[in-house]
Amino acid sequence: DVKVTQSSRYLVKRTGEKVFLECVQDMDHENMFWYRQDPGLGLRLIYFSYDVKMKEKGDIPEGYSVSREKKERFSLILESASTNQTSMYLCASSSGQGSYGYTFGSGTRLTVV
């Protein structure tokens, strides 16, 4: 069964910490995405990548960065965590062309205290 795996299901971090969220897919997909999901705001795109070492800003990139050193792995980095970054973070991948939809990971619920 094809999968998108996020390294942590729940995470609690302190304000100011550097936080790494890892995502690995085993489907040989070119495209990978990071979203956050908050009640009433829906899914908001943070960053995405169409290729190794390539990244593009989504709708809300402020306070985040990403890394894609290998095709299967896409990392989201919170440089200095703040309480307003408490959220559900979802990683997704796709094979390209937008025709087949995204496969999502199980999500990481991050709480910043």
Place this chain on the structure above:
Amino acid sequence: QKEVEQNSGPLSVPEGAIASLNCTYSDRGSQSFFWYRQYSGKSPELIMFIYSNGDKEDGRFTAQLNKASQYVSLLIRDSQPSDSATYLCAVNRGRDDKIIFGKGTRLHILP
């Protein structure tokens, strides 16, 4: 105008009835349309996609697309309590691989 609009609900439907979920989109050039189901605390799961005008059926689910009206719907026949979830409509505009998601409709099936 929001790119993908859905009624937030909740939509309450008796068990065994047909649940009808609706979505409109603003970009007339959109090419691919998706329905995701999301249970509380879980991640979205793709349940249907449709590319052409008309109906597409898969088990108890039917997706309907009307490009002229920029309207997508999802029908769930013989609704079950396990269908209670939030349903996200999503659209690919065809220019790249980015999918635009609606905020979702909460569906509650009444036993």
